[in-house]
Amino acid sequence: MFIDPAIDMKPAPLRYSPFKALVVPRPIGWISTISAAGDINLAPFSFFNGVSDDPPCVMYCPNGTHRDGGPKDSLKNVQETGEFVFNLCNWDLREKMNRTAEHFPRDFDEMAAAGLDAAPCEMVAPPRVAAAPAAFECRYIQTVDLPASRAGRVAHMVIGEVIGIHIDESVIVDGIVDIGLLRPVARLGYTDYAVIDEGFTMARPD
């Protein structure tokens, strides 16, 4: 079948848009930010990825609006204070990560509400999730405004440079990060997730 997204994202026999089920698996950017007033925010974003590695850069996409009608806190805060932290969500943290997706008022600390301890960062003001096996401290570069939906739903891509990396050394074996110990959680389509705990190796042809 062929889909023209401008006409209909879920023609029969589809019950839902297949888009997110086809861009899989998506890493989850569990993003902590802080407002100018010092309020901490933590929220998951599966429109997240590394986009460059020297210097390392990542992006996340706070799309749509907060329940209060304004921009999501993760967009407001990064534009106000210029910093964010990517926290890696592993298998053990999956349920706490999910809890931090709830829309709370801006001065509500989702990290504390989810029962997560905060750890200070070295280079940026937002705290990191202490239990996360890895975290990137990021300096905001820019927001790219993406096309809005026909219904007027806004979309934004926030890009930042990674200026500090934390890794729990217990996931490092023989000098490399061991995926079976890291156990990152990834987003699939619908309400599905995957946990990555094994990989395979393939050498490049040249």
Ligand SMILES: Cc1cc2nc3c(=O)[nH]c(=O)nc-3n(C[C@H](O)[C@H](O)[C@H](O)COP(=O)(O)O)c2cc1C
């Ligand atoms: C696994 C997961 C992935 C999500 N990915 C996105 C995303 O890529 N973009 C987005 O705008 N919201 C995403 N959400 C919803 C946000 O986490 C939620 O709207 C959150 O409250 C962000 O709002 P805040 O920045 O105001 O805290 C996701 C939720 C979950 C559970």
